[in-house]
Amino acid sequence: MGLFERYLSVWVALAMLLGVVAGNLIPNLFQLVASLEYAQVNLVIAAFIWVMIYPMMVQIDFSAIKDVTQKPKGILLTLVVNWLIKPFTMALLGWLFFRFLFADWVAPQTATEYIAGMILLGVAPCTAMVFVWSQLTKGDANYTLVQVSINDIIMIFAFAPISALLLGVSDITVPWSTLILSVVLYVLLPLLAGVWTRKLFSGKKPEHLSALLAHIKPWSVFGLLATVVLLFGFQAQTILHQPLAIVLIAIPLLLQTYGIFALTYVTGCKLQLPHNIAAPAGMVGASNFFELAVAVAISLFGLNSGAALATVVGVLVEVPVMLSLVWFANRTRHWFIPN
Numbered sequence: 001m002g003l004f005e006r007y008l009s010v011w012v013a014l015a016m017l018l019g020v021v022a023g024n025l026i027p028n029l030f031q032l033v034a035s036l037e038y039a040q041v042n043l044v045i046a047a048f049i050w051v052m053i054y055p056m057m058v059q060i061d062f063s064a065i066k067d068v069t070q071k072p073k074g075i076l077l078t079l080v081v082n083w084l085i086k087p088f089t090m091a092l093l094g095w096l097f098f099r100f101l102f103a104d105w106v107a108p109q110t111a112t113e114y115i116a117g118m119i120l121l122g123v124a125p126c127t128a129m130v131f132v133w134s135q136l137t138k139g140d141a142n143y144t145l146v147q148v149s150i151n152d153i154i155m156i157f158a159f160a161p162i163s164a165l166l167l168g169v170s171d172i173t174v175p176w177s178t179l180i181l182s183v184v185l186y187v188l189l190p191l192l193a194g195v196w197t198r199k200l201f202s203g204k205k206p207e208h209l210s211a212l213l214a215h216i217k218p219w220s221v222f223g224l225l226a227t228v229v230l231l232f233g234f235q236a237q238t239i240l241h242q243p244l245a246i247v248l249i250a251i252p253l254l255l256q257t258y259g260i261f262a263l264t265y266v267t268g269c270k271l272q273l274p275h276n277i278a279a280p281a282g283m284v285g286a287s288n289f290f291e292l293a294v295a296v297a298i299s300l301f302g303l304n305s306g307a308a309l310a311t312v313v314g315v316l317v318e319v320p321v322m323l324s325l326v327w328f329a330n331r332t333r334h335w336f337i338p339n
Contacts (some may be wrong), residue, residue: 008136008221009323015113015228022229023236030233042296045230049128052223053186055193055216055225056131058209060141074268074277078147081285082125082266083158084274090122091166092187093252102248110306114249117297117310121161122256125151126287128186129322130280132224133287136326139280145191147284152183155289157241163296172204176251207323228319235312242309249313257321261286265329268336275336279329286321290315 023030036043094115098106106114127148134144156179192255201209232239239246264285268278293311301307 008224008325009320011221011225012228012319012323013085015225016232019229019232020236021240024235024240027237029238033230034234037286039181040175040298041178041181041185041291042230045227048223048226048230050190050223052220052227053128053131053190054193055213055220056135056141057145057190058197058213058216059135060145060191060194060198068143071143071273071277073271074143074273074281075147075150077102077151077264077268077271077273077278078281078284079150079154081260081267081281082151083154083162084134085263086125086256086260086285087119087122087162087166090256091119093256094118094287096147097248097252105244105248113301113305113306114166114278114310115299117305117307117314118249118252118256120163120251120293120296120307121288121290121311121314123162124155124289124292125284126183127289129154129224129318130284130287132220133322133326134280135220137279137283139283140274140276143277144280144284148187151284152187155179155292159292175292175299179292180317182289182291210246222243226321231315231319235316237310238312239316245306246311246313250309250317253314253317257286257317258325261325272337274338275329275333278336282329283322285327286325287318288314290318 011136033044034042098111098114103111130148131144133139134141197212198209201212241252261282265278265282268281271278273281290311293314294308295303297307297311
């Protein structure tokens with residue numbers, strides 16, 4: 001691992017601090033960047049995420065993707081956790097904390113909105129940044145691509161009905177432009193670029209591709225850190241002005257994230273999955289498609305609602321929490337059978 005990867009948690013912490021400080025010192029700049037969006041997808045963040053994912057897509061051996069079907073247990077584990085467990089545990093934790101444990105500190109209407117935001121996060125499995133977490137755990141890039149792709153397909157059909165069921169409403173409007181644009185920007189375009197790059201280098205010596213990967217791999221870390229700076233810069237005012245609300249929302253979100261990862265990871269171990277499949281499966285379950293959740297929360301409850309705040313808190317806690325899970329997964333690699 002290079003210097004930046006070895007101390008990635010340190011750089012992320014500094015990026016978070018830089019984002020909060022810069023967001024308060026030069027809020028107009030961050031407001032300008034935040035306004036550069038289409039279909040509620042910020043184009044600057046999309047560009048940084050693209051930079052983050054592209055080097056990983058180049059590493060994918062597309063001729064080997066067909067072999068994924070020979071190991072279906074990892075796919076089934078991902079689908080069961082993401083669609084039959086995760087949305088319902090998120091709703092349960094939101095209800096438990098904001099209807100009972102935190103009831104004295106949060107108004108009933110605000111509590112309802114917090115729960116709604118948490119539910120929207122729980123019904124939206126991660127699309128983009130899971131490729132980063134998979135790479136950091138030395139996951140099977142081909143398998144991770146298939147896991148994410150299948151989740152995206154299911155999300156098209158399952159997001160609205162599950163959200164409607166758990167929110168208790170019948171008129172959930174899926175922002176199709178947000179969903180489709182995000183999948184195109186975060187999966188399809190980097191994937192096509194990776195295919196083109198590998199094809200370009202297929203007729204050359206193998207060491208040429210290795211040299212290219214060595215040069216572009218650091219850009220993944222740059223894209224991640226730039227994304228963190230922007231996310232915390234966008235929410236700098238909220239972080240300083242509503243610290244208690246952020247802490248209250250973060251507690252059940254942390255329990256959900258660590259709990260879902262533990263369930264998936266341990267189950268993968270019991271199923272005798274190799275580490276490079278079980279670890280990414282845990283990462284997929286633990287992380288969320290925050291662009292979609294934020295977009296739906298704003299459309300249903302408003303920009304300044306508790307639901308929108310809850311989805312934003314999900315964004316803020318995800319990167320440091322996922323880094324801790326990456327650390328844990330790498331430290332427990334010996335639990336699993338060899339790849």
